[in-house]
Amino acid sequence: MNPAHTFDIDLEYTRSLARDLDVAAAFTPPQPAVMPTDSTLADFVGTLNQALDNLTARSQQLHSDVAHIARSGFALADAAEATDFAASSAFDGFQVG
Numbered sequence: 001m002n003p004a005h006t007f008d009i010d011l012e013y014t015r016s017l018a019r020d021l022d023v024a025a026a027f028t029p030p031q032p033a034v035m036p037t038d039s040t041l042a043d044f045v046g047t048l049n050q051a052l053d054n055l056t057a058r059s060q061q062l063h064s065d066v067a068h069i070a071r072s073g074f075a076l077a078d079a080a081e082a083t084d085f086a087a088s089s090a091f092d093g094f095q096v097g
Helices: 011-024 039-090
Strands: none
Touching: 011 039
């Protein structure tokens, strides 16, 4: 039973989620499409290229944020495991009663 003032962390599930996020964080920018070179479309093509560059930059940032969350998940699991081990070791040989 888990008292209300504590919490449990499922380390394997946390690591599994972190792995999934790590995979999702991989980013390959799209290849630029061949745009028409017609001078009457120059403004449109320029604006479209700026929009695509903006979307690529935002996607890169999103993937970077996801990678950070994945690393935090791994760090959380590792820290919880280390803390549990240290507490267990500190009480090794301690007997109640």
